[in-house]
Amino acid sequence: MVWGRGEDKMVIQNGRGGGSLDTGHARLQELGYKQELKRDLSVVSNFAFSFSIISVLTGITTLYNTGLNYGGPVVLVYGWLIAGTFTMFVGMSMAEICSSYPTSGGLYYWSAKLAGPSWAPFASWITGWFNVVGQWAVTTSVDFSLAQLIEVIILLSTGGKNGGGYQASKYVVICIHGGILLLHAIINCLPISLLSLIGQLAAAWNFVGVFILMIIVPIVAKERASAKFVFTYFNADNGEGISSKVYIFALGLLMSQYTITGFDASAHMTEETKEADKNGPKGIISAIGISIIVGWGYLLGITFAVTSIPYLLSEDNDAGGYAIAEVFYLAFKSRYGSGAGGIICLGVVAMAIFFCGMSSITSNSRMAYAFSRDGAMPFSSVWHKVNKQDVPLNAVWLSAIVAFCMALTSLVSLVAFQAMVSIATIGLYIAYALPIFFRVTLARKSFVPGPFNLGRYGVIVGWVSVLWVVTISVLFSLPVSYPITDKTLNYTPVAVGGLLILVVSSWILSARHWFKGPITNLDS
Numbered sequence: 392m393v394w395g396r397g398e399d400k401m402v403i404q405n406g407r408g409g410g411s412l413d414t415g416h417a418r419l420q421e422l423g424y425k426q427e428l429k430r431d432l433s434v435v436s437n438f439a440f441s442f443s444i445i446s447v448l449t450g451i452t453t454l455y456n457t458g459l460n461y462g463g464p465v466v467l468v469y470g471w472l473i474a475g476t477f478t479m480f481v482g483m484s485m486a487e488i489c490s491s492y493p494t495s496g497g498l499y500y501w502s503a504k505l506a507g508p509s510w511a512p513f514a515s516w517i518t519g520w521f522n523v524v525g526q527w528a529v530t531t532s533v534d535f536s537l538a539q540l541i542e543v544i545i546l547l548s549t550g551g552k553n554g555g556g557y558q559a560s561k562y563v564v565i566c567i568h569g570g571i572l573l574l575h576a577i578i579n580c581l582p583i584s585l586l587s588l589i590g591q592l593a594a595a596w597n598f599v600g601v602f603i604l605m606i607i608v609p610i611v612a613k614e615r616a617s618a619k620f621v622f623t624y625f626n627a628d629n630g631e632g633i634s635s636k637v638y639i640f641a642l643g644l645l646m647s648q649y650t651i652t653g654f655d656a657s658a659h660m661t662e663e664t665k666e667a668d669k670n671g672p673k674g675i676i677s678a679i680g681i682s683i684i685v686g687w688g689y690l691l692g693i694t695f696a697v698t699s700i701p702y703l704l705s706e707d708n709d710a711g712g713y714a715i716a717e718v719f720y721l722a723f724k725s726r727y728g729s730g731a732g733g734i735i736c737l738g739v740v741a742m743a744i745f746f747c748g749m750s751s752i753t754s755n756s757r758m759a760y761a762f763s764r765d766g767a768m769p770f771s772s773v774w775h776k777v778n779k780q781d782v783p784l785n786a787v788w789l790s791a792i793v794a795f796c797m798a799l800t801s802l803v804s805l806v807a808f809q810a811m812v813s814i815a816t817i818g819l820y821i822a823y824a825l826p827i828f829f830r831v832t833l834a835r836k837s838f839v840p841g842p843f844n845l846g847r848y849g850v851i852v853g854w855v856s857v858l859w860v861v862t863i864s865v866l867f868s869l870p871v872s873y874p875i876t877d878k879t880l881n882y883t884p885v886a887v888g889g890l891l892i893l894v895v896s897s898w899i900l901s902a903r904h905w906f907k908g909p910i911t912n913l914d915s
Contacts (some may be wrong), residue, residue, distance in 0.1 A: 408416040415493050415667030418841075422494060428662045428757075429781040431622050434670035437661075438585040439594035441654040441678035444529070444754060446597050446747035448604075449687035450650025450739050453536040455693070456714045459700050460647040461627025461871075463615075466643030467690050474647035475683035476491055477859040481820075482654055482679040484856045486672035487849055489658045490841030493667035493770050496761035496909060497658035498522045500688050501826035504909040505834040513898060515908040519762050520894045522655070525819030526758055528652055530751040530794040532815050534575070535801065535808075537744040539570040543621045543713045544737050547720055547730060551709030558711070569799050571745070575752045576791035582780040583663050586753065593746030600739045601685045605692025608736065612722035621694050628701075632873035641866045648863055649816045650686065654678050655823065656754035659761070672843035714742075752777075755790035756783050765909045767902075777848045810882030817887050824860035827853045 416426055458467045488501045499519030506514035542559045551557040559567075580584065609615055625636060633639055657674030661667035664674070696718050697703065703714040709730075710716035719733035760783035765775035774786045801808040830838055831853035838849075845852055868887075872879035898906075 404753060413665055414669065414842075415661060415664060418493055418668050419662060422492065424494060424662075426662070427781065428495065428783075429776055430663055430665060430758075431584050432660060432664040432670075434589055434666075434673050434846075436590055437657050437664045437667075437670050437674035438591040438677050439587075439662055440750050441657040441674050441760075442682060443590060443597060443746050443750040444656050445651055445655035445678055445682045447650055447682050447689055448597055448600055448743035449530075449533060449747040450652075450713050451530075451646065451686060451689055451693075452540070452744070454649055455709060456704060456712070457645050459626065459697075460629050460631075460704055460715055461626075461639050461643035461645075463624055463643075463700055464694050464697070465623065465625040466640055467646070467694055468687075470640065470644045471647045471681075474644055475651060475686070477855070478648070478651045478682070479676075479679050480852050480859065481786060481823055481827070481856040482675050484830070484849070485655065485823060485855045486843055487659065487828055487840060487845050487852075488830055489555050489661065489671045489675060490668050490843035493658075493661035493664075493671050493841075495659050495662040495757045495759065496765070497655055497661075497758065497764060497824050498822050499767075500909050502829055505826055505829035505838065507833050507837075510829075510833065512903070512906055512908040514825065514829060516767065516898050516902055516906055517767075517894055518822050519767055521818050521825070521890065522757070522822035523758050523762055525769075525814055525822055526653075526751065526891060527793045527797060528789065528811060528813075528815035528818060530572075530748060530790060531797040531811065532757055533744060533751055534571045534748040534794060535568050535742060535798050537571055537748060538564045539746065540713075540716070540737065540741050541567055543710050543716045544734060544741065547710060547716065547734050547737075551720070551730075552707070552711050553709050556709075565798060565802060569795050571748060572752075572791045572795050574745075575749045576788055578749055579752045579756060579787045582782060589746075590750060590753070593750060596682075596746060597743050598685060600687045602734055602799035604739065605689045608719060608722050609692050609695040611732065612698075612699045612718075613725040614773055616695050616697050618908075620697075621691065626700055631871060631879075633871075634803060638869070640708045642869070642871055644863070645816070645867055648820075648867070651679060651682060651749065652816060652819055655661075655753070655819075656750060659754050659757040662757075662761075664804040666676050667779060668841045669843060671811055672841075676681045680814055681857050693718060727848065733787050752787060752790050752794075755794075756786040759783070759786040759789055767834055767906060792874075806878060806880075806882060810886040813867070813883040813886050814890060817867055817883060819888060820860045820863065821887070822884075824857050825835070828857050831857065 431591055458903055492501050492504055494500050499515045502518040503511040503515035516760050543562055544911055546556040546558055654675050655859050657671050661671040703717050704837055706712040708717045716737055719736045720730035723732035724730040760775050763771035776787055778784050800811050830852050868884040870881050
């Protein structure tokens with residue numbers, strides 16, 4: 392990795408002739424945009440937003456069942472490292488591009504600049520829509536996961552499933568989900584200086600919370616798994632009609648890959664970050680790297696407290712089949728005769744998920760703001776307005792409302808809901824891969840790197856990133872259960888394919904006549 396760019400040695404005067412501009416601000420002007428958002432974020436704050444959205448407590452807790460069912464400890468321990476390593480390749484490629492183009496538009500702006508004049512409008516259009524819809528799906532899945540965890544906490548607090556505890560209906564869950572989104576939207580109406588402090592608190596909560604839980608849960612548990620079980624046991628008994636260990640391992644990777652996503656937030660926050668051409672890339676890479684380390688520790692700590700996989704996955708346990716909740720509950724109940732300590736631990740996780748959803752709305756709103764600034768969204772003039780505190784309020788509320796509407800599919804069926812949120816992983820990673828693909832093909836010779844660059848390894852890292860996204864897109868579209876029925880069909884390719892058809896159709900029928908890609912707005 393190489394730091395430095397010739398332009399950084401220049402003194403760039405501001406438009407009024409006094410003083411020098413922040414390098415990120417100056418670069419934004421070079422790209423043709425005026426500074427509308429308040430540039431108050433430090434590198435720590437920028438990192439905090441991405442780290443809070445990745446939120447290992449959120450992703451691992453939510454999909455721990457998937458990892459246990461498909462492969463068990465081997466997939467959890469080694470699958471995390473495999474997915475984390477390749478995700479770091481993706482992150483490094485994105486960081487290199489972010490350093491050259493530090494704008495809130497992020498991915499779709501990068502695609503436009505890297506695809507060249509002929510392809511720029513279409514490349515920008517398809518990348519932008521996959522990015523913004525993928526982000527909405529992330530917010531939907533995160534906040535719905537929190538609503539489900541709150542449901543489990545209430546169940547355990549009232550006696551558990553086997554003790555006559557209260558089980559909320561799907562209508563109660565969707566109301567909880569709506570309430571969470573409302574709180575997140577209200578918080579995101581705060582000035583960026585206050586939101587930055589909350590973001591740093593969120594990052595600290597995730598970091599400290601992981602260490603507390605990974606240590607205290609296995610220590611409290613009277614019965615613990617052996618090191619041999621944690622590092623070598625492969626669970627092939629998934630009850631889904633799949634026996635191939637390679638196939639099972641591939642399906643189990645979903646937990647890890649779903650967790651380590653959302654780090655594009657650092658790019659979307661660059662217009663609010665000081666020296667964004669340097670600090671934006673730092674935010675991306677540090678968020679991924681630290682998440683890989685602490686996430687692996689969390690997985691190890693929790694898995695050492697696992698004693699019976701079939702029981703943890705059974706819907707007849709006290710947590711109704713929510714594996715990690717049952718692990719926490721049993722650990723404290725076995726030691727103290729009460730699962731209250733486990734419920735408190737779940738509260739720690741719930742708060743981390745709350746912060747994750749809050750940061751997701753922040754990132755969503757900045758993407759919607761930038762995309763509408765270039766006229767790509769219906770009623771664009773509404774969504775790119777900012778208030779007196781330089782906050783895109785309308786984009787904040789749009790993100791919350793869309794996330795709630797997407798969650799309404801859960802009232803129809805969980806299959807429909809899962810199809811919707813599958814875009815959160817595959818759709819978002821496709822948006823990540825598109826500008827990287829253009830960088831290593833159409834812009835291979837013309838790309839001008841920023842202060843952070845990969846030097847001669849940039850193209851190699853880029854190709855590894857693209858091939859990894861292609862691989863996971865195929866893997867996560869495979870059937871997860873046999874025989875295949877309308878209830879067991881994996882609807883991921885249907886959802887992602889449907890989004891692709893809508894985006895391309897809208898381009899052919901309408902957008903190609905008026906959308907020209909990113910539009911500069913700097914006054915002459």
